[in-house]
Amino acid sequence: MHAKSPTGTKNGGISFWYDDLGGVPAYRKPLPGDIEADVCIVGAGFTGLWTAYYLKLARPELSVAVIEMEFAGFGASGRNGGWCTGSFAWNREKYLRTGSRAGLIEFERQLRGTVDEIVRVTEQEAINADIHRTELLTFACSAAQMQRLRDEYEQDMAWGVPRDRLELIGPAKAKARIEVKDAVGALVARGVARIQPAKLVRGLVMAVERMGVKIYEQTTVTKIEAGCVTTDRGIVKADRIVRATEGFTHGIPGNEREWVPLNSAIVVTEPVPETLWNQIGWDGAELLGDARHAYCYAQRTRGNRIAMGGRGIPYRFGSKTDQWGRTQSATIDQLKTILHRMLPQTQSLKIDHAWCGVLGVPRDWCATVGLDAETGIAWAGGYVGIGVSTSNMAGRTLADLLLGEETERTALPWVNRRPRKWEPEPLRWIGIHSMYWLYHMADRYEAQAGGTSTSLLAKIANRISGR
Structure with a gap:
């Protein structure tokens, strides 16, 4: 399940977040044989659990069965970086192909509200997920990175993002918040929160079970078809079925090229002593990212550790996934390099835990939610690694669609989008690895060149990937 590296770092075991809870949970019982339900949800992560929650909230009489390959919260929901941002990776032009400008502005407005909604539910259901309202600081450490942040800020302002939501700050203010090496500025996003993801997913599990949801x-699952979910333990017959499998969608026959499972990995330090925090700052427990093409993400945990994440090896041939979060030694070394590059004060800290997981990426890099009215099969996902808050929005939207209700959510431009499938192997592997190689080379070139223009290499990578 996990191993210790020569340096004493725990590798795998799902994630540090479960160690923080005392270990991974005991299994619930599997499907006992053939059953019937009003709704069958495949996948017990955030998307499946939020969908079950809002379905039972609206219609307590519904019978809802959730089918899970391992245990609830086994995937990205229990392994992510703990960013609850009320946003995700945007490509507005692509969403405009299936919606209007007004619809897209409304979509962003509703997404921003998901942070408040998650906080509201955790308070109502007495879920302690270490939620801390804070800000997201995206640092620029070169002129080209700072120009990208300016461009992003201006685009967001042109799209009507509230001015009190975003702020560009210069090097002095940025370094006063967190002492990031070579910082030339940062983009501040307000209205976000830090969470402990395993605590949130375990709390949701208990909440939906109290409501009468059955989790197996x-x-x-070996097959999903109209009215029927076939598993290795029996068959579930249901008029409505939800595929909520995100990065594991490729494992269901017929969905091998629907979304690719990209890898992301995280390392967590030992607890940081107060003397070191005095050097680093980070007093507001802000979420921390950077404007490099090879993006990283970090948080200061409730226990005063630093959790730093990034891509590592981005994709395994044939869409293979990890074994209980175990990652490569080279990935751990890469993440340590990122941590020490941004925060050289941390070089003496020991890395206590490392793990990885997969996230679902559609061919156009845009999340989607929908329902096929003919088959009764619904889906949601493709969050491209920013799914903590987006999955809540997806759960509410899926509940509306499954109940046949027309709401402000069901008219949004991500509903019933169908991007084309990914290329077959080996083209998929070659394309994805080429993309990330180009991004790394672009970051290196921009750091050396010193100009304000984004590298042509990154633009080529964007074209290859469809981002």
Whole structure:
């Protein structure tokens, strides 16, 4: 399940977040055989659990069964970086192909509200997820990175993002917040929160079970078709079915090229002593990112550790996934390099834990939610690594669609989008690895060149990837 590296770093075991809870949970019972339900949800992560929650909230009489391959929260929901941002990776032009400008502005407005909604539910359901309202600081450490932040800020302002939501700050103010090496400025996003993801997902599990939702673990789905979910433990017959499998969608026959599972990995330091915090700052427990093409993400945890994440090896041939979060030694070394590059004060800190997981990426890099009215099969995902708050929005939207209700959510431009499938192997592997190689080279070139223009290499990578 996990191993210790020569340096004493725990590798795998799902994630540090479960160690913080005392270990991974005991399994619930598997599907006992053939059953019937009003709604069958495949996948017990954030998307599946939020969908079940809002369905039962609206219609307590519904019978809802959730089928999970391992245990609830096994995937990205229990392994992510703990960013609850009320946003995700935007490509507005692509969403405009299926919606209007007004619809897209409304979509962003509703997404921003997901942070308040998640906080509201955790308070109502007495879920302690270490939620801390804070700000997201995206640092620029070169002139080209700072120009990208300016461009992003101006675009967001042109699209009507509230002015009190975003602020560009210069090097002095940025370094006064967090002492990031070579910082030339930062983009501040307000209205976000830090969470402990495993605590949130375990709390949701208990909440939906109190509402009468049945969760069957250790049950592998082998086929999804109209009115029927086939598993290795039996068959579930249901008029409505939800595919909420995100980065594991490729494992269901017929969905091998729907979304690719890209890898992301995280390292967590030992607790940081107060003397070191005095050098670093980070007093507001802000979320921390950077404007490099090879993006990183970090948080200061409740226990005063630093959790730093990034891509590592981005993709395994044939869409293969990890074994219980175990990652490569080279990935751990890369993440340590990123941590020490941004915060050289941390070089003496020991890395206590490292792990990885997969996230679902559609071919156009745009999240989607929908329902096929003919088959009764619904889906949501493709969050491209920013799914903590987006999954809440997806759960509410799916509940509306499944109940046949027309709401302000069901008319949004991500509903019923169908991007084309990914290329077959080996083209998929070659394309994805070429993309990330180009991004790394672009970051290196921009750091050396010193200009304000984004590298042509990154633009080529964007074209290859469809981002």
